[in-house]
Amino acid sequence: MSWLRGPRRNELFWAFLFLLPLLWTLGVAFAYAFFRALWWSFCDYDLFASPKFVGLANYAKLFADLHFLKALFHSLSFAVIVTFTQTFLALLLAIALNQKIRGLTFFRAAFYTPSILSSVIVGLIFIWFTYRRGVVNFLLTVARNYYPYFLSFLGLVIVMQSTLVLWGRKRGFPVRAFDPVYLWISLFVGGVGAFFLGHFRLIQPKSMPPVDIIWLETAEKFLGIPRPLWAIMALNIGTTVPTMMLFFLAGLQDVPRELYEVAELDGASWWAKLWYVTIPALRPVMFLVITLGLIGTLQMFDQAAITSGVAPLDSVITLAYYVYWNMFGAGGLPRVGMAAAAAIFLAVLTLVVVLIQRRVGIGEKAW
């Protein structure tokens, strides 16, 4: 133990002292709580009478409970769909925001805003937006009634842009298909053209009845998953993509510039650079994003809790909400044993899913 003498020992002592607050918090809030929950998952307890040991009965009852099975299905599908979509979108966004374009700082700040808002407040606003006569249905109605305008605008832009590009190439200039200057001209012509088409009544807005999709107060399913859960998925993706985008942006800064230069020397196109250089170099960040995404989505609670006031319980229940519902929601005294068993199950499930992902999916070593 000679290494434990002298200055080394001093260092260890101070290290321990500085770590003590964190260890204390971890110990009380995590270790003690975890082991107590583990103990209670093997008991029948209602917070008032003393706990009675019942072995694995709670776990057996879990799998016989329809609410739990629904919650399990919802949590797994939510985790898979949301993690996949948000990783993909975050990557796209990060690559887009890594270019040297004007107003970059503004766009980065603007796109990051949804993540910093409180999820409870965003959830409440989301409920208002998805009322039958709310903003979402209103926008869909506008889109449905004004689609002739959109189509003609798009058509004019395409026609104008192709004309300009072909004309430029005919004159011998190497014009790109999406040349910015020509694109601005085409957009302007398209906008003015669509406006005049409408003005002279060559195209008219349709007057179809308003879109009346019920987003939350329904139990209807789409592809086997309840519609309220799809709405919550959209909300979750919108608010988590910016945070993941930040991770990717940071990762992109670390990609060595030499790799890009070598690729360009070999004549790689924009797409080839993305696929063969950027994405492989981002593997550690992608591993982080996917793992954090899986953990966060498996434990989704706040949005389910907020929408449980308007949507039926069985349409938005997730594993985390199932734990809460057993403690406080179901009426009667708290079913602490069931809640604890479900919580332990959720913890083990999260660990298993992350380990599987690491083995089978994206690993943490860079290329």
Next chain:
Amino acid sequence: MKRLILLVVSAVLAFSAFGQEKIIIRIAGHSVDKPVKEALIRDVVAPKLPPNVEVVFEPVVDDYKQWLLTMLAAGTPPDIFYVDVYWAEEVVKTGRVRALDEFLAKSEILKKEDLIPVLVDAFTVDGKLYAISKDFNSLVVFFNKDMFDAKGVPYPSADDDWFTFWDKVRRVHNPPEWVGICLNPDFARFLPFAFAAGMPFLNPDGTAPFARPEAIAAAEWFSAPIRAGFGATAADLGVGWPGAAFVEEKAAVVIEGGWLIPPIREGAPLMKFGTTFLPTFGGRRGNYLFTVGYGMPVDEILPSKRPDLVWKVIELLTSPEAQSYILSIGHAIPSRAALLSHPVLASPADPFQEAMRTVFIATGLPGTVPFSFAPVGSIYHVAVAEALTKIFTGELSPAAAMQEAAKKLNAELKR
């Protein structure tokens, strides 16, 4: 010398602190009650207590029952807490709420005969009384007189049955300015009508009663405004609850309780409105009694350790002066029988007092039951609520939805 003076002064100060031991009694209530309760404590309760006793109101912003159960489990409840009839039995079953019969027997100010009998029954579990009701409420029909006059429709009255009532609402429906009725798929509004139609709480064999023809008929009747188009839900009108639709004059009729009176007073003080009892079916009328009472924890976990003082505060909070104060601000109907002859209730002077009188009389009518789902619990009304939501959105027909609710409740009851 200086040290001696210092010693003497500090000794005097130390001993003076022991002379008058300060006792703090904590009342925990809903945060919306804060202004009323603090005024009550200041004006009515504090003057009658010894000077070293301080009564403090602590607002609770969370779900109250959840908070209370947690506090009782942890052994740190307040001295006085609210007990809502909706979850009274649950909380009493924890074994941590004190029975109040012995205090009532010894009290000089408050006697069991002083309280309205149905309110005593609401808080009696296994023969013992666990809370003193502080006020109560029930459902009545609120209607906007100007809208009925504009359409030339006679006002809803106590003689209306289900069919004449909907007929009047259909005739007063005036899109796009106002709808006939603002109605949510709320089990607390639907169940009184189902009971009036003859649906029992549970079938005699203990199974769910929702598939009975009376229940389905009630569901068809209750959802008629939404399905036929002469009514709308609160969300469709862009408000948070039907009361707001009434105050903002978007609906001619709503079914609410006395809690709608303060919002009308604040938001539309000049509105000409009237109130009447719920319509009958076959001569039968149903209603729910909503009531909240004051309870105290058992002596072992009572924080102030002075049950006698805590009881005194409860007595003062339910005293005639306190209840008179509450009645005059239209908050809720008091629980002391003597206040029924208070001028506000006996000869009302304005629509607000008339409304309170209607609510009070409605509570005493036959067919009124306490708003409680013991011993089945919340699974009962969750099944009904989901059925109502599906009927209101047109997903299922009333018959199919009620049958599904019956199946769901039976499955849960077997657990």
